[in-house]
Amino acid sequence: MTIISAGKGASKYNIHITGKNLPKSVLNSNLGKKNKILIITDSGVPKKHIKKLKELINSKSVHTLVLDNGERSKSFSSFKKIIDKLFELRFDRSDVLIAFGGGVVGDITGFSASTFLRGIKYIQIPTTLLAQVDSSVGGKTAINVPQGKNLVGAFYNPSLVLISTEFLNTLPESEYKSGLGEVIKYAFIGNKKLKNIIEKNPEKIIKRKSSILQTIIEESIKTKSKIVTKDEKESGIRAILNFGHTFGHAIEAKNNYKNITHGAAITLGMIIASKISFFEGHISKYQLDNIINMISSLDLDINHEKYKYSDLKKFMSTDKKISDGKLNLILINEKFEAFKTAKFNYKNISKALS
Ligand SMILES: NC(=O)c1ccc[n+]([C@@H]2O[C@H](COP(=O)([O-])OP(=O)(O)OC[C@H]3O[C@@H](n4cnc5c(N)ncnc54)[C@H](O)[C@@H]3O)[C@@H](O)[C@H]2O)c1
Secondary structure (H helix, E strand, C coil), X not given: CEEEEECCHHHCEEEEEECCCCCHHHHHHHHCCCCCEEEXXXXXXXXXXXXXXXXXXXXXXXXXXXXXXXXHHCCHHHHHHHHHHHHHCCCCCCCEEEEEECHHHHHHHHHHHHHHHHCCEEXXXXXXXXXXXXXXXXXXXXXXXXXXXXXXXXXXXXXXEEEEHHHHHHCCHHHHHHHHHHHHHHHHCCCHHHHHHHHHCHHHHHCCCHHHHHHHHHHHHHHHHHHHHHCCCCCCHHHHHHCCHHHHHHHHHHCCCCCCCHHHHHHHHHHHHHHHHHHCCCCXXXXXXHHHHHHHHCCCCCCCCCCCHHHHHHHHCCCCCEECCEECEEEECCCCCEEEECCCCHXXXXXXXX
Protein backbone atom coordinates (compact mmCIF):
# COMPACT_ATOMS: atom_id res chain seq x y z
CA MET A 1 0.00 0.00 0.00
CA THR A 2 1.25 3.46 -0.91
CA ILE A 3 -0.03 6.66 0.67
CA ILE A 4 0.27 10.01 -1.07
CA SER A 5 -0.98 13.24 0.45
CA ALA A 6 -2.60 16.10 -1.44
CA GLY A 7 -4.19 19.42 -0.61
CA LYS A 8 -3.25 22.04 1.95
CA GLY A 9 -4.21 22.93 5.51
CA ALA A 10 -7.70 21.90 6.54
CA SER A 11 -8.45 20.44 3.11
CA LYS A 12 -5.48 18.06 3.13
CA TYR A 13 -6.31 14.43 2.32
CA ASN A 14 -4.59 11.10 1.76
CA ILE A 15 -4.72 8.87 -1.29
CA HIS A 16 -4.18 5.16 -0.56
CA ILE A 17 -3.21 2.87 -3.43
CA THR A 18 -3.33 -0.92 -3.13
CA GLY A 19 -3.38 -3.96 -5.39
CA LYS A 20 -5.66 -5.79 -2.97
CA ASN A 21 -8.72 -5.06 -0.82
CA LEU A 22 -9.46 -1.50 0.25
CA PRO A 23 -8.04 -0.72 3.70
CA LYS A 24 -11.02 -1.36 6.01
CA SER A 25 -9.73 0.49 9.05
CA VAL A 26 -8.76 3.61 7.09
CA LEU A 27 -12.18 3.67 5.45
CA ASN A 28 -14.12 3.23 8.69
CA SER A 29 -12.09 5.71 10.66
CA ASN A 30 -13.05 8.28 8.03
CA LEU A 31 -16.70 7.30 7.94
CA GLY A 32 -17.37 7.08 11.68
CA LYS A 33 -19.47 4.32 13.21
CA LYS A 34 -22.64 6.31 13.79
CA ASN A 35 -22.79 8.40 10.66
CA LYS A 36 -25.10 7.82 7.74
CA ILE A 37 -23.39 6.86 4.52
CA LEU A 38 -24.70 7.29 0.99
CA ILE A 39 -22.80 5.42 -1.71
CA ILE A 40 -23.35 7.01 -5.10
CA THR A 41 -22.53 4.72 -7.98
CA ASP A 42 -23.80 3.96 -11.49
CA SER A 43 -25.42 1.10 -13.33
CA GLY A 44 -22.16 0.17 -15.12
CA VAL A 45 -20.18 -0.52 -11.95
CA PRO A 46 -20.32 -4.30 -11.40
CA LYS A 47 -22.60 -5.24 -8.49
CA LYS A 48 -19.94 -7.47 -6.96
CA HIS A 49 -17.75 -4.40 -6.35
CA ILE A 50 -20.64 -2.57 -4.63
CA LYS A 51 -21.39 -5.61 -2.47
CA LYS A 52 -17.73 -5.90 -1.42
CA LEU A 53 -17.59 -2.21 -0.52
CA LYS A 54 -20.74 -2.43 1.62
CA GLU A 55 -19.31 -5.43 3.48
CA LEU A 56 -16.34 -3.32 4.54
CA ILE A 57 -18.37 -0.53 6.13
CA ASN A 58 -19.10 -0.73 9.88
CA SER A 59 -21.85 1.91 10.00
CA LYS A 60 -25.36 0.47 10.40
CA SER A 61 -26.83 3.14 8.13
CA VAL A 62 -25.48 2.53 4.63
CA HIS A 63 -27.57 3.54 1.61
CA THR A 64 -26.92 3.32 -2.11
CA LEU A 65 -28.06 5.49 -5.00
CA VAL A 66 -27.45 4.05 -8.47
CA LEU A 67 -27.42 6.55 -11.34
CA ASP A 68 -27.66 5.52 -14.99
CA ASN A 69 -24.16 5.08 -16.35
CA GLY A 70 -22.76 7.56 -18.84
CA GLU A 71 -21.99 11.23 -19.16
CA ARG A 72 -25.69 12.15 -19.26
CA SER A 73 -25.91 11.49 -15.53
CA LYS A 74 -23.66 14.46 -14.78
CA SER A 75 -26.78 16.61 -14.97
CA PHE A 76 -29.00 18.94 -12.97
CA SER A 77 -31.62 16.19 -12.73
CA SER A 78 -29.16 13.69 -11.18
CA PHE A 79 -27.92 16.42 -8.87
CA LYS A 80 -31.52 17.01 -7.73
CA LYS A 81 -32.02 13.28 -7.28
CA ILE A 82 -28.99 13.14 -4.96
CA ILE A 83 -30.03 16.22 -2.96
CA ASP A 84 -33.60 14.88 -2.60
CA LYS A 85 -32.19 11.58 -1.36
CA LEU A 86 -30.02 13.34 1.22
CA PHE A 87 -33.07 15.22 2.58
CA GLU A 88 -35.11 12.02 2.57
CA LEU A 89 -32.38 10.27 4.59
CA ARG A 90 -32.13 13.33 6.89
CA PHE A 91 -28.43 13.72 6.31
CA ASP A 92 -26.64 16.20 8.55
CA ARG A 93 -23.16 17.69 8.39
CA SER A 94 -21.51 14.70 10.06
CA ASP A 95 -22.78 12.23 7.44
CA VAL A 96 -20.71 11.12 4.46
CA LEU A 97 -21.05 10.56 0.71
CA ILE A 98 -18.97 7.96 -1.10
CA ALA A 99 -18.35 8.35 -4.85
CA PHE A 100 -17.98 4.79 -6.11
CA GLY A 101 -17.40 4.68 -9.86
CA GLY A 102 -15.71 6.58 -12.65
CA GLY A 103 -15.24 10.29 -13.19
CA VAL A 104 -18.96 10.87 -13.81
CA VAL A 105 -19.92 9.56 -10.38
CA GLY A 106 -16.91 11.28 -8.78
CA ASP A 107 -17.69 14.68 -10.29
CA ILE A 108 -21.40 14.72 -9.45
CA THR A 109 -20.91 13.27 -5.95
CA GLY A 110 -18.23 15.86 -5.18
CA PHE A 111 -20.44 18.66 -6.48
CA SER A 112 -23.41 17.44 -4.41
CA ALA A 113 -21.18 17.20 -1.32
CA SER A 114 -19.90 20.74 -1.89
CA THR A 115 -23.39 22.24 -1.94
CA PHE A 116 -25.51 20.18 0.48
CA LEU A 117 -25.77 22.07 3.80
CA ARG A 118 -22.94 24.26 2.38
CA GLY A 119 -20.61 21.28 2.33
CA ILE A 120 -20.47 17.76 3.73
CA LYS A 121 -17.70 15.19 3.70
CA TYR A 122 -17.16 12.90 0.72
CA ILE A 123 -14.79 10.05 -0.07
CA GLN A 124 -13.63 9.10 -3.55
CA ILE A 125 -13.33 5.39 -4.35
CA PRO A 126 -12.59 5.52 -8.09
CA THR A 127 -13.17 2.36 -10.10
CA THR A 128 -11.98 3.40 -13.57
CA LEU A 129 -8.33 4.00 -14.44
CA LEU A 130 -9.16 7.55 -15.55
CA ALA A 131 -10.83 8.33 -12.25
CA GLN A 132 -7.97 6.73 -10.29
CA VAL A 133 -5.21 8.74 -11.96
CA ASP A 134 -7.08 11.94 -12.66
CA SER A 135 -10.60 12.92 -11.65
CA SER A 136 -10.58 11.61 -8.04
CA VAL A 137 -7.57 13.77 -7.15
CA GLY A 138 -7.58 17.55 -7.19
CA GLY A 139 -11.05 18.45 -5.93
CA LYS A 140 -12.54 19.61 -9.24
CA THR A 141 -16.25 18.74 -9.17
CA ALA A 142 -18.89 19.53 -11.76
CA ILE A 143 -22.04 18.83 -13.66
CA ASN A 144 -22.76 19.49 -17.33
CA VAL A 145 -25.29 22.06 -18.54
CA PRO A 146 -26.74 22.63 -22.02
CA GLN A 147 -24.20 25.47 -22.44
CA GLY A 148 -21.30 23.05 -22.05
CA LYS A 149 -19.45 20.38 -20.12
CA ASN A 150 -18.34 20.93 -16.54
CA LEU A 151 -19.53 24.54 -16.54
CA VAL A 152 -21.26 24.35 -13.14
CA GLY A 153 -19.11 23.07 -10.32
CA ALA A 154 -16.83 23.79 -7.41
CA PHE A 155 -13.31 23.18 -6.17
CA TYR A 156 -13.99 20.90 -3.21
CA ASN A 157 -11.51 18.33 -1.93
CA PRO A 158 -12.55 14.84 -0.81
CA SER A 159 -11.54 13.81 2.71
CA LEU A 160 -9.99 10.56 1.45
CA VAL A 161 -9.26 8.73 -1.81
CA LEU A 162 -9.03 4.93 -1.81
CA ILE A 163 -7.74 3.14 -4.88
CA SER A 164 -7.54 -0.57 -5.60
CA THR A 165 -6.24 -1.87 -8.91
CA GLU A 166 -8.55 -4.90 -8.44
CA PHE A 167 -11.49 -2.84 -9.74
CA LEU A 168 -9.71 -2.43 -13.07
CA ASN A 169 -10.01 -6.14 -13.90
CA THR A 170 -13.64 -5.67 -14.93
CA LEU A 171 -13.12 -2.44 -16.88
CA PRO A 172 -13.99 -2.61 -20.61
CA GLU A 173 -10.98 -2.25 -22.92
CA SER A 174 -12.01 1.16 -24.28
CA GLU A 175 -12.37 2.59 -20.76
CA TYR A 176 -9.01 1.14 -19.74
CA LYS A 177 -7.37 2.74 -22.77
CA SER A 178 -9.10 6.00 -21.96
CA GLY A 179 -7.34 6.00 -18.58
CA LEU A 180 -4.00 5.12 -20.19
CA GLY A 181 -4.31 8.31 -22.25
CA GLU A 182 -4.24 10.32 -19.02
CA VAL A 183 -1.40 8.22 -17.56
CA ILE A 184 0.76 8.91 -20.57
CA LYS A 185 0.00 12.62 -20.23
CA TYR A 186 1.85 12.73 -16.88
CA ALA A 187 4.86 11.12 -18.57
CA PHE A 188 4.88 13.86 -21.22
CA ILE A 189 4.42 16.80 -18.86
CA GLY A 190 7.34 16.12 -16.57
CA ASN A 191 7.33 12.68 -14.91
CA LYS A 192 10.48 11.16 -16.42
CA LYS A 193 10.36 8.09 -14.17
CA LEU A 194 6.87 7.30 -15.46
CA LYS A 195 8.01 7.85 -19.05
CA ASN A 196 10.81 5.32 -18.51
CA ILE A 197 8.49 2.78 -16.93
CA ILE A 198 6.00 3.03 -19.80
CA GLU A 199 8.74 2.76 -22.43
CA LYS A 200 10.12 -0.40 -20.81
CA ASN A 201 6.83 -2.15 -19.97
CA PRO A 202 4.15 -1.62 -22.64
CA GLU A 203 3.13 -5.31 -22.68
CA LYS A 204 2.66 -5.54 -18.90
CA ILE A 205 0.60 -2.37 -18.97
CA ILE A 206 -1.58 -3.63 -21.80
CA LYS A 207 -2.11 -6.86 -19.83
CA ARG A 208 -3.05 -4.90 -16.68
CA LYS A 209 -0.47 -6.57 -14.43
CA SER A 210 -1.29 -5.48 -10.90
CA SER A 211 2.21 -4.44 -9.81
CA ILE A 212 2.83 -2.27 -12.89
CA LEU A 213 -0.65 -0.76 -12.51
CA GLN A 214 0.12 0.24 -8.93
CA THR A 215 3.37 1.86 -10.06
CA ILE A 216 1.91 3.85 -12.95
CA ILE A 217 -1.09 4.95 -10.85
CA GLU A 218 1.25 6.02 -8.04
CA GLU A 219 3.50 7.99 -10.39
CA SER A 220 0.53 9.62 -12.13
CA ILE A 221 -0.97 10.70 -8.81
CA LYS A 222 2.36 11.99 -7.51
CA THR A 223 2.53 14.33 -10.50
CA LYS A 224 -1.11 15.34 -10.29
CA SER A 225 -1.13 15.92 -6.52
CA LYS A 226 2.08 17.96 -6.64
CA ILE A 227 0.59 20.25 -9.26
CA VAL A 228 -2.91 20.60 -7.78
CA THR A 229 -1.56 21.22 -4.28
CA LYS A 230 0.56 24.10 -5.61
CA ASP A 231 -2.38 25.57 -7.52
CA GLU A 232 -5.71 24.49 -6.03
CA LYS A 233 -7.91 26.91 -8.01
CA GLU A 234 -6.25 26.52 -11.42
CA SER A 235 -4.83 30.04 -11.63
CA GLY A 236 -1.32 29.04 -12.75
CA ILE A 237 0.74 25.85 -13.03
CA ARG A 238 -2.34 23.56 -12.93
CA ALA A 239 -3.03 24.54 -16.53
CA ILE A 240 -0.29 22.17 -17.71
CA LEU A 241 -2.54 19.27 -16.72
CA ASN A 242 -4.59 20.35 -19.71
CA PHE A 243 -1.90 19.19 -22.16
CA GLY A 244 -3.82 17.88 -25.17
CA HIS A 245 -7.16 19.08 -23.78
CA THR A 246 -7.84 22.06 -26.06
CA PHE A 247 -7.84 19.74 -29.06
CA GLY A 248 -9.16 16.74 -27.13
CA HIS A 249 -12.21 18.65 -25.91
CA ALA A 250 -12.82 19.95 -29.45
CA ILE A 251 -12.67 16.34 -30.75
CA GLU A 252 -15.13 15.22 -28.05
CA ALA A 253 -17.48 18.11 -28.89
CA LYS A 254 -17.19 17.43 -32.64
CA ASN A 255 -18.35 13.85 -31.85
CA ASN A 256 -21.20 15.13 -29.66
CA TYR A 257 -19.48 13.39 -26.72
CA LYS A 258 -20.37 10.04 -28.27
CA ASN A 259 -18.32 7.23 -29.83
CA ILE A 260 -15.03 8.45 -28.40
CA THR A 261 -13.85 8.28 -24.80
CA HIS A 262 -12.40 11.30 -23.01
CA GLY A 263 -8.95 9.70 -22.80
CA ALA A 264 -8.92 8.67 -26.47
CA ALA A 265 -9.76 12.25 -27.49
CA ILE A 266 -7.09 13.65 -25.16
CA THR A 267 -4.52 11.23 -26.59
CA LEU A 268 -5.19 12.55 -30.10
CA GLY A 269 -5.09 16.07 -28.63
CA MET A 270 -1.64 15.39 -27.15
CA ILE A 271 -0.33 14.27 -30.53
CA ILE A 272 -1.67 17.47 -32.12
CA ALA A 273 -0.15 19.63 -29.33
CA SER A 274 3.16 17.76 -29.70
CA LYS A 275 3.18 18.39 -33.44
CA ILE A 276 2.64 22.11 -32.79
CA SER A 277 5.47 21.98 -30.21
CA PHE A 278 7.67 20.55 -32.97
CA PHE A 279 6.57 23.09 -35.59
CA GLU A 280 7.21 25.88 -33.06
CA GLY A 281 10.76 24.54 -32.53
CA HIS A 282 10.32 23.43 -28.90
CA ILE A 283 10.98 19.70 -29.48
CA SER A 284 12.93 17.77 -32.12
CA LYS A 285 11.49 15.44 -34.76
CA TYR A 286 13.08 12.57 -32.79
CA GLN A 287 11.15 13.60 -29.67
CA LEU A 288 7.91 13.96 -31.61
CA ASP A 289 8.37 10.44 -33.01
CA ASN A 290 9.20 9.19 -29.49
CA ILE A 291 5.87 10.57 -28.21
CA ILE A 292 3.86 9.02 -31.03
CA ASN A 293 5.69 5.66 -30.70
CA MET A 294 5.04 5.56 -26.97
CA ILE A 295 1.33 6.16 -27.47
CA SER A 296 1.20 3.55 -30.18
CA SER A 297 3.14 1.00 -28.05
CA LEU A 298 0.20 1.00 -25.62
CA ASP A 299 -2.15 0.16 -28.49
CA LEU A 300 -3.81 3.57 -28.32
CA ASP A 301 -5.24 5.23 -31.42
CA ILE A 302 -2.89 7.80 -33.00
CA ASN A 303 -4.95 8.63 -36.08
CA HIS A 304 -6.02 12.22 -35.64
CA GLU A 305 -5.90 13.00 -39.37
CA LYS A 306 -9.67 12.79 -39.78
CA TYR A 307 -10.02 15.92 -37.63
CA LYS A 308 -9.20 19.03 -39.62
CA TYR A 309 -8.71 22.56 -38.30
CA SER A 310 -11.94 23.64 -40.00
CA ASP A 311 -13.84 20.94 -38.01
CA LEU A 312 -12.37 21.78 -34.63
CA LYS A 313 -11.94 25.57 -34.81
CA LYS A 314 -15.41 26.51 -33.58
CA PHE A 315 -15.16 24.17 -30.60
CA MET A 316 -11.73 25.51 -29.70
CA SER A 317 -13.07 29.06 -29.53
CA THR A 318 -15.43 28.11 -26.69
CA ASP A 319 -12.68 26.38 -24.74
CA LYS A 320 -12.05 27.42 -21.13
CA LYS A 321 -8.37 27.83 -21.97
CA ILE A 322 -9.18 31.17 -23.61
CA SER A 323 -8.24 34.18 -21.50
CA ASP A 324 -8.38 37.85 -22.59
CA GLY A 325 -9.81 36.64 -25.89
CA LYS A 326 -6.58 34.76 -26.66
CA LEU A 327 -6.25 31.03 -27.10
CA ASN A 328 -3.66 29.59 -24.74
CA LEU A 329 -1.98 26.35 -25.69
CA ILE A 330 -0.16 23.89 -23.48
CA LEU A 331 2.97 22.85 -25.36
CA ILE A 332 6.05 20.87 -24.33
CA ASN A 333 9.77 21.57 -24.56
CA GLU A 334 12.82 19.40 -25.20
CA LYS A 335 13.03 18.49 -21.49
CA PHE A 336 9.51 17.09 -21.66
CA GLU A 337 8.16 19.89 -19.52
CA ALA A 338 4.79 21.42 -20.35
CA PHE A 339 4.21 25.16 -20.46
CA LYS A 340 1.30 27.48 -21.22
CA THR A 341 1.66 30.00 -24.01
CA ALA A 342 -0.42 32.39 -26.07
CA LYS A 343 2.58 33.01 -28.34
CA PHE A 344 2.46 30.69 -31.30
CA ASN A 345 1.83 30.86 -34.99
CA TYR A 346 -1.80 29.96 -35.78
CA LYS A 347 -0.56 28.50 -39.07
CA ASN A 348 1.10 25.75 -37.03
CA ILE A 349 -2.30 24.71 -35.66
CA SER A 350 -3.69 24.31 -39.16
CA LYS A 351 -0.46 22.57 -40.22
CA ALA A 352 -0.81 20.06 -37.35
CA LEU A 353 -4.44 19.55 -38.30
CA SER A 354 -4.03 19.36 -42.07
N1 LIG B 1 -12.77 16.27 -11.89
C1 LIG B 1 -11.73 16.15 -12.67
O1 LIG B 1 -10.63 16.66 -12.38
C2 LIG B 1 -11.86 15.35 -13.93
C3 LIG B 1 -10.71 15.00 -14.67
C4 LIG B 1 -10.87 14.21 -15.81
C5 LIG B 1 -12.13 13.79 -16.19
N2 LIG B 1 -13.22 14.16 -15.45
C6 LIG B 1 -14.56 13.71 -15.82
O2 LIG B 1 -14.59 12.30 -15.70
C7 LIG B 1 -15.62 11.78 -16.55
C8 LIG B 1 -15.10 10.58 -17.26
O3 LIG B 1 -14.78 9.60 -16.30
P1 LIG B 1 -14.57 8.08 -16.70
O4 LIG B 1 -13.70 8.00 -17.87
O5 LIG B 1 -14.21 7.35 -15.48
O6 LIG B 1 -16.00 7.67 -17.24
P2 LIG B 1 -17.33 7.11 -16.51
O7 LIG B 1 -17.45 7.62 -15.15
O8 LIG B 1 -18.45 7.41 -17.45
O9 LIG B 1 -17.06 5.55 -16.45
C9 LIG B 1 -16.93 4.83 -17.66
C10 LIG B 1 -17.79 3.56 -17.66
O10 LIG B 1 -17.13 2.56 -16.88
C11 LIG B 1 -18.09 1.95 -16.01
N3 LIG B 1 -17.32 1.45 -14.87
C12 LIG B 1 -16.86 2.13 -13.81
N4 LIG B 1 -16.09 1.34 -13.05
C13 LIG B 1 -16.09 0.11 -13.62
C14 LIG B 1 -15.45 -1.11 -13.31
N5 LIG B 1 -14.62 -1.23 -12.27
N6 LIG B 1 -15.68 -2.18 -14.12
C15 LIG B 1 -16.49 -2.06 -15.21
N7 LIG B 1 -17.09 -0.91 -15.57
C16 LIG B 1 -16.88 0.17 -14.79
C17 LIG B 1 -19.07 3.04 -15.72
O11 LIG B 1 -20.30 2.53 -15.31
C18 LIG B 1 -19.17 3.73 -17.08
O12 LIG B 1 -20.10 3.05 -17.90
C19 LIG B 1 -16.01 12.92 -17.47
O13 LIG B 1 -17.25 13.43 -17.06
C20 LIG B 1 -14.92 13.99 -17.25
O14 LIG B 1 -15.40 15.29 -17.42
C21 LIG B 1 -13.11 14.92 -14.33
